[in-house]
Each structure stands twice: as structure tokens, then as C-alpha cells.
Amino acid sequence: MKTYQMNNGLTIPAIGFGTYLSKDGEEVYQAVLSALEAGYRHIDTAAYYGNEESIGRAIKDSGIPREELFITTKLWNDAHGYEEAKAALQYSLDRLQLDYLDLYLIHWPNPVQLRDRWQAANADSWRAMEEMVEAGLIRTIGVSNFLVHHMEELLKTAKIIPAVNQLRLAPGVYQTRIVDYCKDKGIVLEAWSPLGRGELFSHPTMLALAEKYGKTVAQIALAWSWSQGFLPLPKSVTPSRIRENLDFQDILLSEEDITAITAIEGVTGAYDPDNISF
Numbered sequence: 001m002k003t004y005q006m007n008n009g010l011t012i013p014a015i016g017f018g019t020y021l022s023k024d025g026e027e028v029y030q031a032v033l034s035a036l037e038a039g040y041r042h043i044d045t046a047a048y049y050g051n052e053e054s055i056g057r058a059i060k061d062s063g064i065p066r067e068e069l070f071i072t073t074k075l076w077n078d079a080h081g082y083e084e085a086k087a088a089l090q091y092s093l094d095r096l097q098l099d100y101l102d103l104y105l106i107h108w109p110n111p112v113q114l115r116d117r118w119q120a121a122n123a124d125s126w127r128a129m130e131e132m133v134e135a136g137l138i139r140t141i142g143v144s145n146f147l148v149h150h151m152e153e154l155l156k157t158a159k160i161i162p163a164v165n166q167l168r169l170a171p172g173v174y175q176t177r178i179v180d181y182c183k184d185k186g187i188v189l190e191a192w193s194p195l196g197r198g199e200l201f202s203h204p205t206m207l208a209l210a211e212k213y214g215k216t217v218a219q220i221a222l223a224w225s226w227s228q229g230f231l232p233l234p235k236s237v238t239p240s241r242i243r244e245n246l247d248f249q250d251i252l253l254s255e256e257d258i259t260a261i262t263a264i265e266g267v268t269g270a271y272d273p274d275n276i277s278f
């Protein structure tokens with residue numbers, strides 16, 4: 001499995017398994033077992049997804065040694081703050097039945113209830129996360145949905161530079177300013193909804209390229225993600241698709257096709273994190 005190097009010297013598997021909307025219980029349990037069997041070693045969840053407990057069981061039952069896995073979860077919008085973040089991490093660890101996390105992310109930079117004080121809230125959460133790295137409860141810390149002004153604000157007080165920013169990035173969804181900023185700082189860009197949440201599957205450009213390369217639309221989208229240096233997090237609960245979404249690593253897209261994929265239109269763009277309603 002290909003890995004990316006992070007700015008803290010650690011490595012991260014270059015594809016992760018998405019679990020948003022994979023239902024707690026049998027559905028997500030079986031999906032994660034299928035993913036681990038197929039060869040994924042990196043699982044992306046969040047406190048908000050409500051499925052950490054079943055994912056923890058699947059990890060345990062898989063029998064794969066803990067050190068071979070890379071597990072990410074996220075701090076939800078109702079748990080910002082120094083004490084709150086510490087409690088939220090412990091709650092996630094308990095549900096996942098883990099002693100440590102590989103990656104902990106601030107899920108959103110500007111939750112609606114913190115709109116007048118998001119700067120202080122992120123600074124306090126981050127300070128707690130830094131201490132939890134020190135305490136051995138987390139290996140790496142990062143952010144999600146942060147734009148340049150959220151990063152700049154965080155860096156005013158941060159001792160640790162975020163190693164990851166998880167953003168909505170897919171064919172037709174390219175957040176140039178923050179992507180360039182992160183690349184400049186060696187911050188790994190994880191791509192959420194790398195398959196455009198299903199919107200790509202009927203797109204004529206994507207269909208034509210799938211035909212041309214003898215691959216599926218999902219595989220072309222994932223090859224494009226790697227061509228940009230992104231770390232895609234495809235989600236599925238169907239074993240055949242879970243396997244399909246790993247079988248793109250031999251695709252070599254031409255420069256011309258990469259440009260065409262980047263420029264496709266009609267895919268829902270990223271939310272404005274300063275105006276979300278949650």
C-alpha cells in the first residue's frame with residue numbers, strides 16, 4: 001500500500017476507507033471487515049457518524065495487529081474547547097476500543113454555535129489535542145474543512161502544525177487556494193467525497209474516460225485524486241465496490257485527461273465552512 005509522508009515524519013496510507021452514512025451495527029461492521037480483507041489499512045470515521053463502536057468491533061475481530069492499521073476520527077462541533085476536546089477524544093477511544101488514535105481531526109472550523117468565537121474555540125481544542133499527542137493518546141493531529149484564514153488563525157497559537165487537512169476534493173471540485181496553501185506547508189490533503197457522492201457516475205466526461213482506460217468511473221476518479229497528490233476516502237458498504245475502489249493503482253492518466261477531469265462541471269461544490277448551519 002502506497003503511503004504519504006506527513007510533516008511530523010510519520011506515514012499515512014494513501015487511501016482511506018470512508019464510513020459516513022454507513023449505519024452503526026451490522027452494516028458498518030461488515031463494511032469495515034470487507035475493507036480490511038480487501039487490503040485497506042486506513043479507516044476514516046467521526047464521532048458525528050455514530051458508528052465508532054461497530055467500527056471498533058470490526059477492527060478487533062479482524063485480528064489485524066493494531067500497528068498495521070491507521071485509524072482516524074474527528075472532534076465534533078459540540079465538543080470544541082480544552083476540557084471538552086479531551087473528554088470527546090476519550091469517548092471516541094472507548095467506543096473504538098483503542099488505546100490510541102493515528103489521527104484526530106477538528107471536523108469543522110466554524111460551527112454555528114461558535115460563530116462569534118471560533119478562533120478561541122479552535123485554539124483551545126488544538127491545545128488539548130497537542131497535549132493528547134504528548135500523552136500518547138494520538139499520533140497525529142489535523143483539521144478538516146479549514147480554509148486559509150482558519151489555518152492562519154490556528155497557527156497563531158499552535159505549537160504543532162496540522163499534518164492533514166481533510167477537504168471536499170473530487171473531479172470538478174478543486175479548492176485551489178487552500179490546496180496550494182497546504183501543499184506549500186507539506187500538509188497532506190485528504191479528499192472527502194472523492195467519488196462526488198455518486199454525482200460522477202453519470203457524467204459524460206467521466207463515462208468516456210472510464211471507457212477509454214477500460215476502468216470504472218470510480219477508479220478514474222480515484223486515479224485523478226492520486227494524480228493531484230490527494231488522499232481519497234471512498235465510501236461503500238458493498239464488498240465488490242469496496243474491492244473495486246482499491247483496484248485503480250495501475251491507471252496512468254494522461255496530462256490532457258487529468259486537466260479535463262479537473263475542469264468538469266456540474267458536481268456539487270464544497271460548503272462554505274463559515275456559513276454552515278450545524
Ligand code: NAD
Pocket residue numbers: 017018019020021044045107144145166167191192193194195196197198201216218233234235236237241242244245
Ligand atoms: P463518496 O464520494 O465516497 O461516494 C460514496 C457514494 O458512492 C455512496 O453512495 C456509494 O454507494 C457510492 N459508491 C462507492 N463506490 C462505488 C463504486 N465503485 N461504484 C458505484 N458507486 C459507488 O462520498 P462520501 O461518503 O460522502 O465521502 C467519503 C468519505 O469521506 C466519507 O465516508 C467520510 O469518511 C468522509 N467525509 C468527510 C467529511 C468531512 O467533513 N470531513 C464530509 C463527508 C465525508
